Amino acid sequence: MKLIRWAGENVTPSDDAKLSRRLYADGLFASVTPTHTSGTVTIPALYGMMCGRDFTTDEETLDAILATSGTITGQIYMYIDTEDATYPLDLKIRNYVSALPTNDINADGTTYGIEIAQYTANTSEVTGVTFTAKINNVYGGKIADNLDTITQSGFYTCYGTATGVPNASSSWYVIHTNSNVGTVSAWQMAKSYTTGEFYFRNKSTTWGAWEIKPSTNGWNFANETWEYVSVDDPTGVIRVNADVTTKYCVGMKIIFTNGGNIIYGFITAIGAYSGGYTNITFLHEIDPTDSLALHLMANSAITANYYSNAKAPFGFPLNLDKWSVIITNTNTYSQASPTTNYCNIGSLSLVLPIGAWNMTGHANIRIDGTGDIEISVALSTSVSEVTDEALKEYIYDTTPVTLIYISQKNISITSKTTYYLIERKLSGTVSTIYVMGAASGTVLKAVCTYL
Secondary structure: OOOOOOOOOOOOHHHHHHHHHHHOOOEEOOOOOOEEOOOEEEEOOEEEEEOOEEEEEOOEEEEOOOOOOOOEEEEEEEEEEOOOOOOOEEEEEEOOOOOOOEOOOOOOOOEEEEEEEEEEEOOOOEEEEEEOOOEOOOOOOEEOOEHHHOOOOEEEEEOOOOEOOOOOOOOEEEEEEEEOOEEEEEEEEEEEOOOOOEEEEEEEOEEOOOEEOOOOOOOEEOOOOEEEEEEEOOEEEEEEOOOOOOOOOOOOEEEEEEOOEEEEEEEEEEEEEEOOEEEEEEEEOEEOOOOEEOOOOOOOOEEEEEEEOOOOOOOOOOOHHHHEEEEEEOOEEEEEOOOOOOEOHHHOEEEEOOEEEEEEEEEEEEEEEEEEEEEEEEEEOOOOOOOOHHHEEEEEEEOOEEEEEEEEEEEEEOOOEEEEEEEEEEEEEEEEEEEEHHHHOEEEEEEEOOO
16 A cells, blocks of 8 residues: 655656646647658657657757559557667667557556657658648647547647547547446537537447537537528428438428528428438428528539527518519409309419418309309319318399408418319309409418528
C-alpha cells in the first residue's frame, strides 16, 4: 500500500504518466509544417504527449526511403522503447504506413508510437509530405478520431471525418459520460460547429443511433441530402438519400434554401424507400395573388434543410391565405334551355394540389322559368355527374328565384384533382340558369388543413 504523493515518498515517472494520461490524449500541443527535399524530410521541433509521457524534440532531417518502383506513401512517427535505456525516444521513418504499437508503457508494455506525418515518393525523389499528428487540446478537451471507442468521461472535439460522428458535414463538440460501473453503458452529446444543432445517443453494449434534440426555434436540422425531383406548381417533389419513411410524415413543415429563395412547405406525401432514396411531396407556400407557389423550387441545389412538427416554428407563415388555393369570379354566366344533364356553366373550376383541404363553394344562382322547378348545384370532380353528395345542394322553388349555393367539406386527395361547379334541371320549366358572379362573386376555395 502506498500513498503516492506524500512526504518522503518517491513519485516515479510512471506515477506521473498515469495521471497525465487521464488529462491529455496522445498528440502534439501545436501543429508544425514539415518540409522536404528530393531525398529528405525535415520535421520542426515538437512538443507532445505519448501515453501520458510528455516529450520534446529539436528540428530533425530524416533520409527518406524512396520507392523501388512506382510510388509509395511512407510514415514518420515518434517511437518509445522502454527497454532501450540509452535512446528510449526516437523519431523514425519507414516506406509504408501501418498501425503503431499502443502498449501501456506505464504498466507492462514496452513500446508506443504516434504518427507525425506521411510522405509520398517515387523512385527518384520525395514528392510531398503531410502533417498528420493529432493536436492535443490544451484548453481542457481532447481531440478524438473515433467517438465509438472513447472510454473516458470528458470533453472532446473532432472533425467530420472522425468515426461515429452524427454526420460528416461539420466539426463537433462532444461530451462523453460513462456509467459509474464501467464503459458498457454510456451516453454522448454532440453539438455541430456549423449549425449549432445538438445530437444525443446512448450506449448499452453498442452505440445506438444519433437523435437530434429539438431546437428552441422549432426547426430540426434534417441531417441528410435533399435533391430536386420535379414540380407541378404549387406542388414539389424532392428526394432524400436515406430511408426516412419513419422519420417524416404527412403534415410536417419543412424549410430549405433553393435558387436564392427560402422555401416553406407542408409535406403532403411520403413515397416508399427505393433505390437508396425516399421521395417526399410537399406543398409550397402559396402566393395569394395567383394560388401558385410564392417561390417555386428550382432544379438546383437544396441547402439549409430543416423540418418541424411544431405548430409555429420560427418564421413559418401562418396566414391562411398562404396555404389556400382560390378562384374568385365576378362574371355572370348563363345556360339557356337547360336539360336534365349536368352542365358546367362558365367553366368554373378549382384545381386542388395533393394534400388535405377544407373545400368551400359560394355561388349566387338565379333560375328563370315558369312555375315550380327543381334543380341541383354541386362541386364535383366530374362535369357530368355528382361525385360527392356532401357537396350537392337541392333546390325546390317557384321561378323566378335567386338563391345562394354554399357548400363545405374536408377533402384529402392523393393526386391533383379538379373540382367543377355544376348545375342541372331536375324538373319543371326552366328557361335559363345563371351563375351571378357580378352580383356577389363566385368563390371556390380550399384551405390546407395541415395548418
